[in-house]
Amino acid sequence: MNGNEADSCQSSASEHKVSDTENLASHIEEQKASQSASSLEQPSDDYEKNYSPNRYRTPDGAPADIVIFTITTEERPTVKKSMPKRQLEVLLIQRKRWPFAGQWALPGGFCRETETLYECARRELQEETNVTDVHIEYLNIYSTPGRDPRGWILSHAFCALVQEEVLAARRASYDAADLKLIPVEEALNMDLAFDHRLIIQDALDMIREKMMTTTIAKQFLPDAFTISELYQVLQTVVPTFEEPNFVRKLTSTRTRQGLIEEVRGDNGGLLTSNRYSQRPAQLYRFTDHTPKLSLYN
Amino acid sequence: MNGNEADSCQSSASEHKVSDTENLASHIEEQKASQSASSLEQPSDDYEKNYSPNRYRTPDGAPADIVIFTITTEERPTVKKSMPKRQLEVLLIQRKRWPFAGQWALPGGFCRETETLYECARRELQEETNVTDVHIEYLNIYSTPGRDPRGWILSHAFCALVQEEVLAARRASYDAADLKLIPVEEALNMDLAFDHRLIIQDALDMIREKMMTTTIAKQFLPDAFTISELYQVLQTVVPTFEEPNFVRKLTSTRTRQGLIEEVRGDNGGLLTSNRYSQRPAQLYRFTDHTPKLSLYN
DNA sequence: CCAATAGTGTCTGTAAGACAATATTGG
DNA sequence: CCAATATTGTCTTACAGACACTATTGG
Numbered sequence: 001m002n003g004n005e006a007d008s009c010q011s012s013a014s015e016h017k018v019s020d021t022e023n024l025a026s027h028i029e030e031q032k033a034s035q036s037a038s039s040l041e042q043p044s045d046d047y048e049k050n051y052s053p054n055r056y057r058t059p060d061g062a063p064a065d066i067v068i069f070t071i072t073t074e075e076r077p078t079v080k081k082s083m084p085k086r087q088l089e090v091l092l093i094q095r096k097r098w099p100f101a102g103q104w105a106l107p108g109g110f111c112r113e114t115e116t117l118y119e120c121a122r123r124e125l126q127e128e129t130n131v132t133d134v135h136i137e138y139l140n141i142y143s144t145p146g147r148d149p150r151g152w153i154l155s156h157a158f159c160a161l162v163q164e165e166v167l168a169a170r171r172a173s174y175d176a177a178d179l180k181l182i183p184v185e186e187a188l189n190m191d192l193a194f195d196h197r198l199i200i201q202d203a204l205d206m207i208r209e210k211m212m213t214t215t216i217a218k219q220f221l222p223d224a225f226t227i228s229e230l231y232q233v234l235q236t237v238v239p240t241f242e243e244p245n246f247v248r249k250l251t252s253t254r255t256r257q258g259l260i261e262e263v264r265g266d267n268g269g270l271l272t273s274n275r276y277s278q279r280p281a282q283l284y285r286f287t288d289h290t291p292k293l294s295l296y297n
Numbered sequence: 298m299n300g301n302e303a304d305s306c307q308s309s310a311s312e313h314k315v316s317d318t319e320n321l322a323s324h325i326e327e328q329k330a331s332q333s334a335s336s337l338e339q340p341s342d343d344y345e346k347n348y349s350p351n352r353y354r355t356p357d358g359a360p361a362d363i364v365i366f367t368i369t370t371e372e373r374p375t376v377k378k379s380m381p382k383r384q385l386e387v388l389l390i391q392r393k394r395w396p397f398a399g400q401w402a403l404p405g406g407f408c409r410e411t412e413t414l415y416e417c418a419r420r421e422l423q424e425e426t427n428v429t430d431v432h433i434e435y436l437n438i439y440s441t442p443g444r445d446p447r448g449w450i451l452s453h454a455f456c457a458l459v460q461e462e463v464l465a466a467r468r469a470s471y472d473a474a475d476l477k478l479i480p481v482e483e484a485l486n487m488d489l490a491f492d493h494r495l496i497i498q499d500a501l502d503m504i505r506e507k508m509m510t511t512t513i514a515k516q517f518l519p520d521a522f523t524i525s526e527l528y529q530v531l532q533t534v535v536p537t538f539e540e541p542n543f544v545r546k547l548t549s550t551r552t553r554q555g556l557i558e559e560v561r562g563d564n565g566g567l568l569t570s571n572r573y574s575q576r577p578a579q580l581y582r583f584t585d586h587t588p589k590l591s592l593y594n
Numbered sequence: 595c596c597a598a599t600a601g602t603g604t605c606t607g608t609a610a611g612a613c614a615a616t617a618t619t620g621g
Numbered sequence: 622c623c624a625a626t627a628t629t630g631t632c633t634t635a636c637a638g639a640c641a642c643t644a645t646t647g648g
Contacts, residue, residue: 057410059356062440062451080597080648113354113449116440138437141453143359143413152410154359154451156438212591213510228599234593243594245638247601250593252636259592277599279645293590294509295556296531296547297540377621377624525626542611544628550609574626576618601644610635617628 060151064121065108065196066158067139067203068129070167070181071220071236083228083276086236090187090200091128091167094178099149100193104182106200111156121158128179129167135219136160139203147195155194159203161219211237213293215259215286224263224283226273227251250284258291260284357448361418362405362493363455364436364500365426367464367478368517368533380525380573383533387484387497388425388464391475396446397490401479403497408453418455425476426464432516433457436500444492452491456500458516508534510590512556512583521560521580523570524548547581555588557581 068091073084092104107128111120118138126132139157147153167181182190187200210216211234220233231246243249250260263271263283272280365388370381389401404425408417415435423429436454444452464478479487484497507513508531517530528543540546547557560568560580569577 056358056407059359059408059410059451061353062356062359078598080599081646082598110353111356111440111451113356114442116442117438117451118440140435141414141438143408143415145411145413154356154408154414212589212593215592226600241593244640246593249637251601274599274646277645278597278647279600281600291592292509293592295512295588295590296509296538296543375625377626378619379625523627541613546610548628571619571626574618575620575624576627578627596648597646599645601642603642604640606638608635608637611633613631615628615630618626619624621623 057152059154061153062111062117062156063108063153064111064117064124064156064158065106065142065199066121066125066128066136066160067106067200068125068160068162068167069184069203069207070162070164071233072164072181081274081277083232086232088184088236089181090184092180092182092187092192093128094180095193096178103193104187104190105193106157106196108155117156118158121156121160125158125160129162131162131166134160134162134166135216139199139206142195142199144195155199157199157203159206161207161216163220208238212241215290218286224271224273224285226276226281226283228276228281230260230284258287258289261287354449356451358450359408359414359453360405360450361408361414361421361453361455362403362439362496363418363422363425363433363457364403364497365422365457365459365464366481366500366504367459367461368530369461369478378571378574380529383529385481385533386478387481389477389479389484389489390425391477392490393475400490401484401487402490403454403493405452414453415455418453418457422455422457426459428459428463431457431459431463432513436496436503439492439496441492452496454496454500456503458504458513460517505535509538512587515583521568521570521582523573523578523580525573525578527557527581555584555586558584 070089070091072087072089074087075084076082091107093107095101095103095105107124109120109124109127111117115123118136121136121138122132125134125136137159139159142155142157145152147155184200184204188197188204190197192200207216217230217233217237220237221229227247227250230250231243234241261284263285265271271283273283274280367386367388369384369386371384372381373379388404390404392398392400392402404421406417406421406424408414412420415433418433418435419429422431422433434456436456439452439454442449444450481497481501485494485501487494489497504513514527514530514534517534518526524544524547527547528540531538558581560582562568568580570580571577
């Protein structure tokens with residue numbers, strides 16, 4: 001939630017809900033303390049005596065807003081086992097107060113002086129979804145004047161990829177009324193708060209790019225997956241992606257020497273899965289080695 | 298220059314030098330005006346009456362710092378024509394005041410409420426080098442608590458690639474004493490102000506990555522260049538890059554269908570250059586089309 | 595047996611990789 | 622002619638692309 005932490009999903013992992021007032025008060029005290037500790041010590045020469053940052057107009061806040069992507073899977077009703085339907089969705093939260101009360105927005109919240117914006121993003125993500133250790137990366141800074149009616153507020157957008165189960169657990173344990181997963185294409189057609197539509201579009205562009213050029217697909221897959229699952233995930237994120245000989249590509253030389261490897265059990269035998277097919281399929285995992293892409297060699 | 302605009306190269310394209318005091322005063326007035334215009338209008342519901350961003354501790358400033366890369370070329374003394382020696386360098390500026398007075402730092406300056414951080418970066422770049430329309434891109438946010446002794450200051454790092462001639466002109470027209478180009482490797486061994494060593498390292502990592510996967514090499518080359526020049530530029534930025542059959546790669550199918558194309562003169566004949574060799578070499582230019590890289594097809 | 599996915603065989607054209615050989619030109 | 626770079630020839634290996642075919646297994 002952009003620019004007003006009290007708006008955001010306050011209950012933390014411990015399910016303790018603090019009131020807005022409590023939260024504001026503690027926030028301020030914490031910051032005041034750290035200010036005297038980190039900002040105003042170490043006087044050292046003449047210049048410093050004259051220096052005062054507040055002779056400038058300063059920003060009114062620097063929130064981190066997080067585009068949380070997940071891929072939902074829905075079993076198709078069929079006589080035989082078949083591949084599920086997958087959809088790329090984004091987590092939105094309904095604002096309760098001005099500005100944009102009632103509208104849907106990205107989760108997020110103000111950065112504190114005692115943390116980096118990355119830490120802030122991780123903290124907010126943890127408050128929303130109760131998970132740590134998920135893939136999270138910085139997207140961009142959004143600073144168009146007037147983008148936030150509350151003042152000069154610089155939004156730092158992050159992008160997180162989490163597994164569906166993780167979010168499902170969270171939503172069940174929490175009052176889900178103001179939190180929901182929405183298919184990306186649908187979210188892009190909604191009237192969202194702030195410039196969050198733009199942020200989601202940028203985030204989508206970024207993960208589409210990275211989905212094809214890095215191994216972030218692993219964020220949407222179990223540790224061991226079948227090639228069909230991988231293919232489906234790629235197509236879910238990048239609908240234009242199509243590669244008829246996909247299996248061959250991945251099990252042939254150039255890519256075989258790297259990207260993925262067969263998963264073996266304790267006894268050394270190959271592991272397979274028949275979750276989505278009658279005939280069991282070989283399980284693979286991503287290796288540590290990520291091939292370097294290049295235009296020039 | 299991180300966090301104190303008055304430290305930075307103030308003289309603009311018009312060569313008019315304002316004093317620190319003048320600059321501070323005008324800065325403040327400008328910002329106050331825009332604040333009442335953009336931040337505090339449109340009261341709309343009950344929540345807003347209670348809302349005050351300043352109940353939070355807010356950042357003391359959000360500067361843009363710019364890593365300006367260039368490639369210098371130095372002719373080698375030889376009997377015959379030969380390829381020049383090229384070096385990747387970064388533009389640094391010597392700080393005049395607290396903090397880190399006397400130390401070298403990245404050029405940069407505070408963002409104003411009336412501009413985006415991208416606009417701020419472009420403005421600062423223009424003030425330092427007097428050029429517009431160069432390649433500039435956002436790198437990262439640096440927000441480690443305590444990174445700036447003046448307070449809670451969030452640095453937004455940008456990366457710019459400019460041609461040597463552009464910087465040479467600028468340095469000649471300006472008092473160059475506090476401005477210099479330093480070979481990157483050397484800069485990384487210096488004791489720089491703030492966390493600027495880290496920023497430069499990150500910027501270097503980024504352009505190395507992008508040098509191989511995008512066509513930003515064009516930023517360091519004339520519109521028409523020879524394949525050797527391109528190869529040299531790539532190697533200057535990414536020393537580990539080596540491709541014995543480079544010419545073939547680029548003039549063969551996969552890449553020929555796209556990346557670069559031969560340059561022709563008005564009469565339709567192929568254009569060549571003998572600047573670096575006895576035998577004239579074919580000139581090429583980058584096309585509009587950039588091939589999409591992918592791990593999966 | 596059927597549905598639904600998994601995996602292989604095979605053929606063809608074309609690209610990649612390696613290196614040697616030849617070309618061009620000013621001094 | 623020589624130095625220094627530019628450009629092409631050639632051969633081998635390997636991959637890319639296409640597509641049909643076989644395999645597996647629960648219901």
